[in-house]
Amino acid sequence: MEPAVDLTGNVPLFEGLDPSLLERIEGFTETVSVGADQVVVNQGEAPQHLHILLDGQVALSSTAADGTTALVEVLHPVDHFVLASVLTRLPYVMTARTVTPCQLFAIDAAALLDLVEHEPALANLLLRSVSRDFGTMVQQVRDLKLRTAAQRLGCYLLARVKDPEATRAEFRLPFDKGLLAARLGCRQENLSRAFAALRAHGVETHGSRVILHDIAQLRAAAVPDEPSEAGSL
Amino acid sequence: MEPAVDLTGNVPLFEGLDPSLLERIEGFTETVSVGADQVVVNQGEAPQHLHILLDGQVALSSTAADGTTALVEVLHPVDHFVLASVLTRLPYVMTARTVTPCQLFAIDAAALLDLVEHEPALANLLLRSVSRDFGTMVQQVRDLKLRTAAQRLGCYLLARVKDPEATRAEFRLPFDKGLLAARLGCRQENLSRAFAALRAHGVETHGSRVILHDIAQLRAAAVPDEPSEAGSL
């Protein structure tokens, strides 16, 4: 932990915020280094810090009353996490565990809340972020209810492609397939089969290296029916 | 639509808010009556109003690019909806459709946002609500990934019981089983079988009337393993 902290420019969560406000937030922010596979925040505990991931990967998972656990999201720099819990002052709804060694900012929750109460600009910024987080959860619920694992994998791969115009793409999976399977809501074995199924649609894999030969075809496969505009329930 | 509106005391979303602020919100709020099975807001459109359900039931569903639709939540009075979309000024992430004839408040989005920007108390209140909404989505993702339909039904029934001490309970399902099935993420036929499976655990049904004979046993069935405190990923 080192007190020297610079939030300027690098943290999307605070993008566009007044420099003087940023400075005040820096005053109660610390940089933290954590080894791999460490619990950063524990579901059920009272929020102490808002975290921002600077380097490494963090897995968010939700544990049910019976102890079973579902991986909800894998974060990359520069994502924030547990924002919603900090803002509600309610116990963390998920557990955050490092996948790799990580560097992160820990922003004191009480001090931040205090600032939020008096600075509408900050409150609004956070409001937007929580709302966006909410939207990604809605999307995940929808995909779990409607799509097969292969389709979810296809969507995930397509989302890795930045250029919307590209007809082919090549990249490396950001983490191992066990984690990817959990993120997609299936077992590793099934993920393997999903990759095998997508092979027929121009998806080639060598270890963690992925090549999409025909993005249009993959898109068609991941999105089964043609977009009907019927607004039926 | 009638301009006479009273937000005081009845709307949890604004609970504890300064009366003068409430009054200002009332200034750009309208009461709306809508028949059954009408679309109130359409996914993809720009947010015009924040809605508060006063009477009736509203179904929220999310539509994928391919036109398939997943029911995400069924609302009861006095729930709000599309708060997150209003706050982000981004297109609605879900479609809201009335199930029964409804009465609702429609609060002008632009005016509300304007107020939010200058009134930290209001911003904080909404922050809490969006965060709570986020939490329920996380829970739903977890349940979809981990539980069977029968277990989800069990949890749903247990959640209908207000008294945590009760050993038995009797109540009426708030809507028909087709909707309940969609909410739980399964087909009507499967819900029927789930009810049949729970019959062995003290769940008795007569149409929409439900009797839970042994809440403890039902809880044990809906929550398969014993609560292990192991914090494994």
Add this chain to the structure above:
DNA sequence: GCCGCGCATTGATGTGGATCAAGGTTGGAC
């Protein structure tokens, strides 16, 4: 009372995915 329409249940069958159990690959220690 009778009829007919919707909703609810029940059964038969097919598919997605979990689970169990081997093999195969890769990479690092030595």
Add this chain to the structure above:
DNA sequence: GTCCAACCTTGATCCACATCAATGCGCGGC
């Protein structure tokens, strides 16, 4: 190089759920 431990893939089998197809069962109209 050998050995070993992760990780990945493949196959066989089972379970949860969807789907298709009959029925039952209320309930309002008449």
